[in-house]
Amino acid sequence: MWRLIFFLSAVLALVGAPVDTPVEGTPFFRYTSDREQLTFYVSGPVEGRPLPIVLFIQGTGCGSPFVEENGRILSGLQSLLHEAGGGGARIMVVEKPGVRYLDNPAQPADHKHCRPEFVRQYDLDRWTRVLVRALDIARMLHGVDRTRTLVIGHSEGAIVGLRVSNLARNITHVAALSGGGPTYLFHMSEFFRKKGLDPEKELYPCWAEVLRDPFSTSRFCWGQSFRQWSSFMRSSLIGEALQSRSALYFGHGTRDDQNPISAFDVLRAELAAKGRKAIFDRVEHGDHGFDLPGQQPPEGFNAVFRRILAWILI
Secondary structure, eight states: OHHHHHHHHHHHHHHOOGGGSBOTTSSEEEEEETTTTEEEEEEOOOTTSOEEEEEEEOOSSSOOSEEEETTEEEEOHHHHHHHHHTTSSEEEEEOOTTOOTTOOOSSTTSGGGSOHHHHHHOSHHHHHHHHHHHHHHHTTSTTEEEEEEEEEEETHHHHHHHHHHHHSSOOOEEEEESOOSSOHHHHHHHHHHHTTOOHHHHTHHHHHHHHHSTTOSSOEETTEEHHHHHHHHTOOHHHHHHHOOSEEEEEEETTOSSSOHHHHHHHHHHHHHTTOOOEEEEETTOOTTOOOTTOOTTHHHHHHHHHHHHHHHO
């Protein structure tokens, strides 16, 4: 028993006491570990009962989950999740490798606006290792229910969330939102065609260059490094889902203009063919953020988050 107590104390010493690092104006506390190379945030505990962790994984880009505007700290979708959960879960979000607290670039999906360390470090493998490490630490915090852990990933974060479920321990539920299904080459081909562009001219020539130099962090296609693209293209939402042992939830809007609904339909068919059970939430007329015509963000996310949290918290 004393060894376990010592281990827990050592872990918590690395993380830092939550009361020391509150994120002003939000329910979150900031933790750093591994010589401040790892930064993550968890909403505060609730007295009386342990709560499951819900990890939210953001989409493309090098921005922080928190930004500062006019002297105020503004929180992203993690705060919406916290509200939707009604105090029934500990919401968690993690800074990407090379991103610092409050980073808010003008164009976060373009490497020219990102920190050089993000460009050098960020790919699917490094990002998932960071998330697994953060989860391992967070699950040791006081007031955490270790029997249930939910990972929610949006857009690019969808495939990341499924990969995390294949690497981390005890991920019981995964929700992949607006993530498509097949490899990103399919998504991008559909996207270019909708923009009136020919994928044979705009997509595949640059992809051929990526294959010739897959680990380069100084060469770029479509705003991101060859290393980033090659790592994400090696897998797909379908491939990761078929490996995952977690309960799965997929959500996608039929009006999504970034990842086409056809990709979701391919995912649905492929998983059905393999007998892989999941919840498929096809939101008619929903866009990339699940907003319906006439709705204002984040109404769509709010509705989907409530359905997902009801799924794990029932």
